[in-house]
Amino acid sequence: MECSMIRLDGVTRRFGSTTAVDRTSLCLSRGEVVALLGPSGCGKTTLLRLVAGFERPDAGTVTVAGRVVAGPDTWVAPERRRVGMVFQDYALFPHLTVAANVGFGLPRPERGTRVPELLEIVGLAGLELRYPHELSGGQQQRVALARALAPAPELVLLDEPWSNVDPFLRETLRAEVSEIIRPLGVTVLLVTHDREEAFSLADRIALMRDGTVVQEGTAEELYFSPADRWAAEFVGAANVLSGRLVGNRIETAIGAFPAPESPAADSRVLIRPELLELQPSATGPAEVVAREFRGHDVFYRVLLDGVELVSQRPSTEVVALGSRVAIRVHDGRVPVLD
Secondary structure (H helix, E strand, O other), X not given: OOOOOEEEEEEEEEEOOEEEXXXXXXXXXXXXXXXXXXXXOOOHHHXXXXXXXXXXXXXXXXXXXXXXXXXXXXXXXXXXXXXXXXXXXXXXXXXXXXXXXXXXXXXXXXXHHHHHHHHHHOOOOOOOOOOHHHOOHHHHHHHHHHHHHOOOOOEEEEEOXXXXXOHHHHHHHHHHXXXXXXXXXXXXXXXXXXXXXXXXXXXXXEEEEOOXXXXXXXXXXXXXXXXXXXXXXXXXXXXEEEEEEEOOEEEEOOEEEEOOOOOOOEEEEEEOHHHEEEEEXXXXXXXXXXXXXXXXXXXXXXXXXXXXXXXXXXXXXXXXXXXXXXXXXXXOOOOEEO
16 A cells, blocks of 8 residues: 555554553555544554654654654654644634634744635634634634644644534534545544544544554445454444354354355354344244334344344334344355454
């Protein structure tokens, strides 16, 4: 892959006895939107800060736009990296107006033209003289984004920008940020622990665990072809069934599936909940033991020979709690986890 914007090679960052980032490598092409996805404490924000220059690596190199900015014999200060950053709490100056916040890092002669242009881009024209406390959370976020874009950076870093926003507004704000950034062609690295954010915004996702990137790919690749069971379960609900190799197929309690090349004798099969179809049947081998209505769909928990499975079905398919059911696996991708 072309690493025209960011290249991390074997980067490590320690804090005392804790290794926050462990020999991690990552590559971003110019114009890409990439999400760093992972649980709290996995090193996502530290990795972002290493790119920004707020942290110095203990080992490895950081390259931005073809220039090494951190390494054993190199250090480029954050303000010289042409990187814009939107912090989790936005970090706006409360005593400055919207216009003054956006123009804070610009040379004074440029502010008169650049600030109105940015406020028009982020949809805040006419609010130049307001103060942060007079704005909604979404408007504050757009001010922070405009400030990050003010020096025309090649790279914008977003550190969990929607974590403090009402859940009902997140989807709207994500769409707004995407509409603002994509036409500008800047590269974006987004930190999030929210799978939905990563899936909806990113061209590509880097999944992190214990300080390192364990898998990279599109949302579809991570969802349908996870690297291991942990990755499978982190990016979505999963049924993982033990299987036995018979010929060129893996046999499980609910059916047989094509085996990969060089399969293990004992393998595990990943079946996503939306692939499990339930057919009410008085003689069915499984029982619906829980039912969670979610509006557009329903999550069913089904007990089969002592094993609990999860099925996600449209709310138009009604299966009563306590029903006996037969289970059919819908045609779809069923990967085998060695």
